[in-house]
Each structure stands twice: as C-alpha cells, then as structure tokens.
Amino acid sequence: MNGFSASRVLAILVKEFKQLTRDRLTYAMVLVLPVVQLMLFGYAINTEPRHLATAVLVQEDSRFARSVGAALKNSAFFDVVAQARSPAELDAMIRRGEVQFAVTIPGDFTRRVARGDKAQILVEADATDPAATGGAVAALAALPAQALAHDLKGALSPLGQGQPPFDVVVHARYNPEAVTAFNIVPGLLGVILSMTLVMMTALSVTRETERGTMESLLATPLEPIEVMVGKLTPYVMVGLVQTTIILLLARFLFGVPMAGGWIGLTLAISLFIIGSLALGFLISTLARSQLQAMQMSVFYILPSILLSGFMFPFRGMPAWAQAIGQLIPVTHFLRVVRGSLLKGQGLGDQWRELLALLAFVCVVTALAMARYRRTLD
Structure with missing residues (x-):
C-alpha cells in the first residue's frame, strides 16, 4: 500500500475546483448567497419600524387639532398618508391594511382642552403584528406634552403644567393582547x-x-x-x-x-x-x-x-x-x-x-x- 502522496492530494484538489466551476449554479450560490444574506440582515431587517402609514380623521378644524396632526407628522414613527372623511372610511382603511394607525380627533377636542376637561384623542392600531406597533405605541406617551407646547401660552399656560392637556386612548385592534x-x-x-x-x-x-x-x-x-x-x-x-x-x-x-x-x-x-x-x-x-x-x-x-x-x-x-x-x-x-x-x-x-x-x-x-x-x- 502506497504512503501519503501530496501530489495525489493536489490532483484531487484541482479536480474538485474544476468541478465546482463547471457547476455554475453551485458556484453562483457560494458567491451570491452570502451577499444576499448580508444585504437582507444588514439593511432590510428592522425590528422597530418607523414612518408607519397613518390615517387621521379630524372632526373639528381648530388650531389645537392642526397642532396634533403636525406633531404626528413630525414624529419618526408616524407618516400621515390619508385624511379620512368619516369613521366608516377610517375603519375601512385599517381593516384593509392600508394604514397601520388610525387617529381620530373628536369634535369637542378644543373645548375640552380649554376647559381642562379630560380631552382625548383615539389612536387605533393594527395589532395583527405586535412587533410593528410596539415602538410607535410607546412613542405616543410623549405626544400630549409636545403637541400643544406652542399653543398653551398666555392665559392657557396653566393647562400645559402638571397634568397633560389631553390623553391618548390607544385601541389595539385584531390582537389587543399582543399575542x-x-x-x-x-x-x-x-x-x-x-x-x-x-x-x-x-x-x-x-x-x-x-x-x-x-x-x-x-x-x-x-x-x-x-x-x-x-x-x-x-x-x-x-x-x-x-x-x-x-x-x-x-x-x-x-x-x-x-x-x-x-x-x-x-x-x-x-x-x-x-x-x-x-x-x-x-x-x-x-x-x-x-x-x-x-x-x-x-x-x-x-x-x-x-x-x-x-x-x-x-x-x-x-x-x-x-x-x-x-x-x-x-x-x-x-x-x-x-x-x-x-x-x-x-x-x-x-x-x-x-x-x-x-x-x-x-x-x-x-x-x-x-x-x-x-x-x-
């Protein structure tokens, strides 16, 4: 039985490399698949999405309502892409998956803010994918203090001190328990x-x-x-x-x-x-x-x-x-x-x-x- 031969090993190596280059599909997979994985995991995958599509239903045309809408647009988590004309239209947008969030500013919003009477806005979230809404819902906690900061001045300045001028009621739809x-x-x-x-x-x-x-x-x-x-x-x-x-x-x-x-x-x-x-x-x-x-x-x-x-x-x-x-x-x-x-x-x-x-x-x-x-x- 012959002993170990480096020349025979080299011959096998040359043969395998030639076979690899002839198998174009395998050769392409070896070169392309790592690049594809790197691009996907490095650039495409994001577990905390931002700039989520948002529709707004404004039931009153007021300075306070416009300030809330502007605060949403300036947020890194919400992109206002549609203005609904009715609750039914807003509901259809979120049901079809056209938007991730639906915001309703009620008709008595300004009056309640001015009176300090527990004003509220409703934010409905499509919670079918809890990971997609978690970060944005957490960011809503800062909205009441920031949205009306430039409006509550002069005689209204006491409203911006202490308690937030309004509350954000979040309604997680379709998967409220985030299962x-x-x-x-x-x-x-x-x-x-x-x-x-x-x-x-x-x-x-x-x-x-x-x-x-x-x-x-x-x-x-x-x-x-x-x-x-x-x-x-x-x-x-x-x-x-x-x-x-x-x-x-x-x-x-x-x-x-x-x-x-x-x-x-x-x-x-x-x-x-x-x-x-x-x-x-x-x-x-x-x-x-x-x-x-x-x-x-x-x-x-x-x-x-x-x-x-x-x-x-x-x-x-x-x-x-x-x-x-x-x-x-x-x-x-x-x-x-x-x-x-x-x-x-x-x-x-x-x-x-x-x-x-x-x-x-x-x-x-x-x-x-x-x-x-x-x-x-």
Whole structure:
C-alpha cells in the first residue's frame, strides 16, 4: 500500500475546483448567497419600524387639532398618508391594511382642552403584528406634552403644567393582547406550504430525470400541460391536508381567532398551492440534479421568509426591500390569511392580493410550459 502522496492530494484538489466551476449554479450560490444574506440582515431587517402609514380623521378644524396632526407628522414613527372623511372610511382603511394607525380627533377636542376637561384623542392600531406597533405605541406617551407646547401660552399656560392637556386612548385592534402566536401561526401556513410543496415537486421531477424514468415519459404523446397536471395533482391533495392540519392546530392549540373571510381564504389557498407546485415544476426544468433543485428552492424560500412580513414587520423594511417583497407570492398570501383569520376581511378587501396570486400562477405556469422539453438533450 502506497504512503501519503501530496501530489495525489493536489490532483484531487484541482479536480474538485474544476468541478465546482463547471457547476455554475453551485458556484453562483457560494458567491451570491452570502451577499444576499448580508444585504437582507444588514439593511432590510428592522425590528422597530418607523414612518408607519397613518390615517387621521379630524372632526373639528381648530388650531389645537392642526397642532396634533403636525406633531404626528413630525414624529419618526408616524407618516400621515390619508385624511379620512368619516369613521366608516377610517375603519375601512385599517381593516384593509392600508394604514397601520388610525387617529381620530373628536369634535369637542378644543373645548375640552380649554376647559381642562379630560380631552382625548383615539389612536387605533393594527395589532395583527405586535412587533410593528410596539415602538410607535410607546412613542405616543410623549405626544400630549409636545403637541400643544406652542399653543398653551398666555392665559392657557396653566393647562400645559402638571397634568397633560389631553390623553391618548390607544385601541389595539385584531390582537389587543399582543399575542405573538396570532401573527406567527397563520403566517406559518404560507412558509410551510412553500417549503414542502416547492421543494417536494422540484425534487420529485428531478429525481425522475436522474433515474432515467423521465426519458420514458417524454417518449409518450403526452402534452406538457398533461404531464404537469398529472404529476402535480397528488401534491395538491398534500397541500390541502397540510392546510387543514395547520388551521385546526392554530384554532385549538394556539387559540387563533377565526374571524371569517372564508371565500377569500379558500381562493388564496387554492391559488397559492397551485402556484407553489408550478414553481417547483419550473425549478425541475432548470435543475440538472436533485442538489441543484434543492439549492434553487432554498434561494426562493429564504427571501420568502425574510421579506414577506412573516418574521419581521413588512413596513419596517426600506422601500427597495418592500418592492422585492411585493414580488414574492408569500407576501400576498400572508396578508389574505391574516386578514381573514384576524380581521374577517371580505373579497372587497382582498381582491388586490388575490389578483397578485393569480398573476403568480399564470406567469409561473407559462414559464414551466415554455421550459418543458420533449427530449433530455
């Protein structure tokens, strides 16, 4: 038996480096994935979001009311993006998720402040994601002392001393006890379906290519859409079973409220399952091995977890990260799931997200059909 040879080890090293450069996907993953992770964790992830979308309903046109509105705009936590004309319009904005906060300044605000009669303003927070509102709600404690500091002068100066000139009543809607499970558990539905369906489909089809059985399938007169439907239908059933199990556990194990919106939720689940399976099929047409299929699946799943609003507040991310997140189907699916279970949203509140999921299904299916090959060459 020959002893240790440095030249033979060097030969193996050269061979492995050449193999690595030939496998372009693996080579790209080695170089790109650390950069992507660094950019996401370094710039996109923010656990204390600021400049949150806020709508204001001003029921009186007064100097004090304008000062409160200006104080909100000057805050680092609130961006006033809309002026509601009625309580119903304000309620619709926060229910649809268009704003994170809804502020109501009542019609007797100035009179109560001038009399020292326990004036109040109402701040309603969309608390479906407690992490997104926690810092902003804490910042509201300083609002009464700062908002009217320049107005309470002269004869009104005693009102600015001692007790605050008004109180901020915070109403945390949809998750008043700030239970983290109410946000995380519904979100897990999208993450689990993505991880299992995309990866299972991609590996299943690629496995047939590696074993040679795909060559026999390609020799048949089957059309691409027929192959796709036949191979993906069993996994649709798998996705439906997973969905049922997750929703039952969410209700009976974690106490997640089931507020309604079942029509929109059913449509979203159906579209998301079909789209995830079609994406897995598309990945299988691009990958030459199961390892490549798994790598490509991970490259899709990682942004889906980090940029969809599942783990970190979506509105806390910079604009460029939110733009990328809008392209990820999990983002829209999570909005429908949380909106249905926690808010009881109807189709009128969810149609934008459902259209985004439908577009995802159409685009991915078309690409998968275009990539499907009649031969293994």
